[in-house]
Amino acid sequence: MTKLEEASYGKAHEVKGGQCLVAWENVKKPKLRGGLGVLDLEKFSRALRTRWMWYQWVEPDRPWVGSSVPCSEVDKQFFRCSTRVTIGNGRTALFWESTWCDGMAPRDLAPHLYKLAWRKGLTVREEIENQTWTRGLWRMSNATEISEFVGLCEWVQEVVFNEEADQITWKWTANGLYSSKSAYDIQFAGSFCTFDSSAIWTAKAEG
Numbered sequence: 001m002t003k004l005e006e007a008s009y010g011k012a013h014e015v016k017g018g019q020c021l022v023a024w025e026n027v028k029k030p031k032l033r034g035g036l037g038v039l040d041l042e043k044f045s046r047a048l049r050t051r052w053m054w055y056q057w058v059e060p061d062r063p064w065v066g067s068s069v070p071c072s073e074v075d076k077q078f079f080r081c082s083t084r085v086t087i088g089n090g091r092t093a094l095f096w097e098s099t100w101c102d103g104m105a106p107r108d109l110a111p112h113l114y115k116l117a118w119r120k121g122l123t124v125r126e127e128i129e130n131q132t133w134t135r136g137l138w139r140m141s142n143a144t145e146i147s148e149f150v151g152l153c154e155w156v157q158e159v160v161f162n163e164e165a166d167q168i169t170w171k172w173t174a175n176g177l178y179s180s181k182s183a184y185d186i187q188f189a190g191s192f193c194t195f196d197s198s199a200i201w202t203a204k205a206e207g
Contacts, residue, residue: 040187046183050079098124
């Protein structure tokens, strides 16, 4: 075969993305959702990074606790969506960041107030006992912000502190404990298969 023939043969048999039968995003889905179960590195790395925030709660004696963790805002939002915090003494849960409002965080319930608030890193106990959670909120200027303020006030009034430590629960496991598998799998929630996956993935070769 001449060089010209080799070049033409290679061009004729070149694989192009537009000719793929299945999109790569579908290939990376778990098998139960029509994919091949190829690991999605972006979702898997997020599941592993979430472990840092979990350990900040359940193992506060680790030497790195208190320093900034290598998590993006998307990671932190995913963690908030995945946890539920029950207030005990209020000394661990953060007022704006922790999900102590029936599984939601005040920053998500009242995003407009969150932008106005000062000193967002205080605990629930510090903010409520000293009534400092309203600092900065005097700048409210529209009905949406006032509505969020009224709703948040109702949650604050329902808080009753006790001598127990604040508790955190992972929503995606039966025992309420974090696992990287559940953190990975839940990121595919809502996805579905739009083709007959058995016809695509089943080999058509002779035995």
